[in-house]
């Protein structure tokens with residue numbers, strides 16, 4: 001596998017009873033890039049995420065994650081907790097899943113629970129602050145503080161997470177995922193329900209993750225202003241199959257994509273585009 005490929009999905013299929021939700025779907029995501037997976041409602045985007053992150057075991061196909069150091073993992077064979085811990089894939093969900101009664105800072109410390117417990121040697125003496133636990137706890141707080149600053153949440157560190165505005169909760173989820181040190185961050189509709197200001201703050205956070213950490217991002221998103229502004233690579237799914245794959249500009253102008261989004265047949269696309277252009281011309 002070329003070094004710059006971080007994730008390769010090969011011939012992925014997922015069947016739910018009589019429904020083929022994903023049908024022979026293949027794609028690659030490159031290291032250090034933001035890759036977007038888009039498509040109409042019910043196209044199968046979340047199902048692909050659930051296969052990558054171990055929530056579903058695919059009916060068929062392979063999902064290969066290649067880390068920076070070259071180590072490869074077959075994600076479809078790993079239990080989900082090892083997909084985060086060893087393969088270093090983190091995710092957020094369509095619906096926010098924070099510990100709303102814990103503070104913002106506590107949410108980021110809980111995400112680092114595994115490494116803190118390991119440092120304690122799983123003993124009470126360890127937890128009471130001897131040796132490695134104390135230094136790991138300090139590092140965990142420093143990492144949490146780093147991500148609070150990046151996500152513009154430092155002023156809210158001691159507030160319950162449930163008290164934050166919606167857009168800030170979304171950024172906190174991303175900060176929490178980043179505290180696990182992922183090489184691949186999977187975001188399921190991070191811009192859903194955000195106002196334009198919150199959406200701009202999200203774009204800035206995702207861009208800074210790409211620029212400063214080398215973490216690659218795989219994103220499902222309906223908000224085209226987010227997709228087109230920040231993605232390096234866009235893949236379009238319809239009825240569980242890939243219909244387009246390329247740069248944002250390529251995908252935006254692909255007649256099959258336009259047809260899928262407008263809900264028309266391929267051969268009607270030219271007609272629809274002409275009608276849209278006519279309307280736009282009239283508006284100027």
Ligand SMILES: Nc1ncnc2c1ncn2[C@@H]1O[C@H](COP(=O)(O)OP(=O)(O)OP(=O)(O)O)[C@@H](O)[C@H]1O
Nearest residue numbers: 016019020021039040041042043044045046047048
């Ligand atoms: N656990 C499941 N059991 C049965 N059918 C499922 C299951 N999960 C998803 N599906 C079906 O698979 C298809 C793809 O759903 P999926 O949620 O992956 O689409 P999506 O592209 O993420 O849609 P949306 O944009 O609306 O979130 C749908 O027809 C859905 O009803």
